[in-house]
Amino acid sequence: MARNLGIAAMAMELMESLLLRKPATVMYPIERLSPPERFRGRLRYDPSECSLCGLCQRDCPADVIKVVRKRVEKEDGTKEMTGHLEFEMDRCVFCGQCAYSCNKGSITFTREFELAQGSRDLFMMKSESANVDDEECDVDTDVVP
């Protein structure tokens, strides 16, 4: 007898869904949900603080980031490091390790999630150049951040 109770309970729940409940479906492009605060969406790189230390490249599991460094000697004799970062965003797994490793806060993840592009080339990103006045990067590379 208990067996048929299960069917009755199920039927009750079905009728409840039919008559009382709003569909659980979110009608996506029309209805939008906002991702939570910690969501890791589009990567944003801010070269102004970047020290070109290369920790992000070292820790990136998908090998997305490439740090290109160049050392230039200025006219007044002082040295300066300049360079830029290259991102192959189609390989990014959005683990957030680069942002976590970066102790300058140069890399952050935004909450933007609609990242589809029509062609692979659009995923290849080259940053503006970052200039570092002090030559050495003051990073303890022996400790996992």
Added chain:
Amino acid sequence: MAKLSFPVGPQHPALKEPENLRFSVDGELVVDADIRIGYVHRSIERSCSERNYVQDLYLCERVCGICSNAHTQAFCQAVEKIAGVEIPERAQYIRMMMHEFERIHSHMLWLGVAGHEIGFETLFMYVWRDREVIQDILEMVSGNRGHYAMTMLGGVRYDITPEMVTKIREGIAFLRQRAEHYADIATTEATFLKRTVDVGPISGARCQTLGAVGPVLRGSGVGYDVRRAFPYLKYDEVEFEVRTSELCDVLGRTLVRVLEVIDACDIITQVLDMMPEGDITTRFPRKVPEGEATARVEAQRGELIYYVRSNGTDVPERVKIRTPTLANLPASLEMVTGGYIADIPITFASIDPCFSCTDRMVVLDDVNSGDSRTMTWPELVKLGRRS
């Protein structure tokens, strides 16, 4: 009717991942079963010994999409053991919470799939609808619905804020109530019982002999749970029961899983009550001293074991992963033999198979062409980037 060779997979709607099962059937009865794995190799063990520990963390996380946190937990546990690093208490509790969150989401996912396998689509829809609650919690805590990147070497990445605690408590209360409801459905719905009672029978002793783990073992009455047998994190401080069932069939495994969801909810409540304030990370050396260690973790599907050997550099010498599904395969083949064809999907599903986990290893092989060859990385890249 003559004996028919009946293939299931590599592509079959009952299997969510490619794997080839071969059955000899006599009418509707299965007389012999064999399995061919290896369709989703991703070279993970080898790759692990070619990347540094931080990168490996994310690689291990991607062994499996469902039990990703269990994999990082096991990997970190092994590496931290070698390095002799003790992580802060708060981090341990947060890890434990993630572990149990994941158990809830995985078991609910499984229950839905089980419903789908026996043609009970409504159960699938309802369970997955309710599962959104735990997914939202996971997303809120870690920023992602899967591959949470929460567990780090030396701690966890994100802290739990007081607002989150309130939301988690609400969500957990709801999930607990739903899990109880599904336990009721599973034990009283006539058609569900018809498809699960005495299906895929295997005795507890036989399970032990064949090395089965997790809910498969516990569904046959053997109470081996790594959380109790080899307590890790703070599992020796929370109260929970190792759920077993003497039914030894698909229903037994179902009940164990549903009851574990209820337990997981209780564990999370306890963790929220016990969690101390404090740091969530500690300094972790990049170069891990020479040594070796194993780590066992009770992933949702059963005992997950990692073996890590380090050689003093920042790259491990060897990482060995044994996922629960591989341990459960011999038992599952025995379960389907002697049963009906109709029961193959649900019986296989009852071990909660994850073939991507099972296959993690080495080969990149062009199956279609027939002639086997290893693709070099540049070739693969070329193949992948054909746009």
Added chain:
Amino acid sequence: MTASELIEQIQAQYGGELTEANASSEVEVWVGVPAVDVQKMAQYIVDSWAPVHLSTITGNDRGAHIDIIYHFVADGVSLNLRAAVDKAVDAIDTITPIVPAAIMYEREITDMFGVTISGHPDPRRLVLPEDWPEGDYPLRRDDSGAEEGEEKNG
């Protein structure tokens, strides 16, 4: 049972033959035996502490030899049994008849390291395709797997 008790028991039985025996924690033991003694040792473990759970078998290429580590759980203690297989011999006895759970793991070892498991009841390939070239073992460090020319990560 604690780890030290387990070591004492094993040493009392096989003291001289062990290549290593130490406890890494209260519930974990590492024991080493010569490769030829693996069957004997497995039989002893099963007889002494049944039911024994075999978690997995790990292979590891250590240069001149290949480490085969059997991860048992015996009576609440994690018992790791190590046997070093010399690459010149490249074979080890099966323990599947004694511990049926080993069947998949031993096939995996053969696939990945090319170590012949003598007496294995089902010596087919497990994860590699049937037409995989003989003598090419993905997890061996010396002669196979990724070649130097292949890029590591990009």
Added chain:
Amino acid sequence: MQVLTPLFHMLIFPGFLFLVAFGLFASWVDRKLIAKFQNRVGPPVMQPVADLVKLMAKEDIIPEHANRVMFAVTPLVALAGVIASIIYIPLWAPAAVNAFEGDLIVVIYLLTLPAFALFLGGWYSANPFATIGATRVLTQLFGYEVPFFLACLGPAVAAGSWSISEITHAQADGLWLVTAAPVSFIVAMIALIGKLERVPFDTPQAKTEVITGPEIEYTGRRLAVWKLTFLTETIVGSALIAALFLGGPHFWGIPFASMAPWLAGVVGMIVLGVKILLIVFFLSLAQAALARLRIEQMVQWCLLWLGIPTLINIGVIVLMMRQVGV
């Protein structure tokens, strides 16, 4: 005209076109209902049409080892069987397009055709899944066909006729026959689920086991014909049950006799349409609330819980007829 009228009935109304149109609508109702039961949104009303058009446009493949003739002919036979049977079912008051004493037997026979055709189509597809599905179709046939026949026997005995139109007519003023044969009515509904191969009796087509079974090798137009067969069979089967047990197009208080013929026809159609949709509602509810049974469970359960009660029901009817009539 004498040639054209039957053609019109066959192809347009109430035959092919009407059946397909109403079938598609009922299929939308069915899908929408299931979606609502499952707390989803469900498809828009034109979705079944779009599905059909998509299938029509797709590539048509005949497997290399299949028997080409059988493979091609069986879906058409199945569809033809279903469409032919609508001629004998009264869709509007007072009678069907064509009626004769004994047409009930013909309709039951015609409604069995799809199952046989499905078996043959699957058997000649040369695919292990299709073979297993095909044998399941036949096995299942024994499970539901006998109870279905017995269930239809109840109203026939009660009304004292083997003509569906006559049986419907007998309910015009009096009580519906569901009151005389309640068990037969329930049994007929359950057997209809088996006929339509829906959950819980969708074993022959079980997606997770045999991947739509006999239909597995069918693609494009031929698959569309199979889909149409089941769409139309839903309508015909429901209309048959409505005619036998629920008074067909009749409803208490609607004076068909005093209406203009065209008005009576339209009202009758609407009444019957509502009744058919109610039966579809029942089908959807069963699909949403239950899991798929195994084939041997299905046969055992049907013969035990459908066959025997129907026999008892018929016995009761015969006894009552004796009491009242003699």
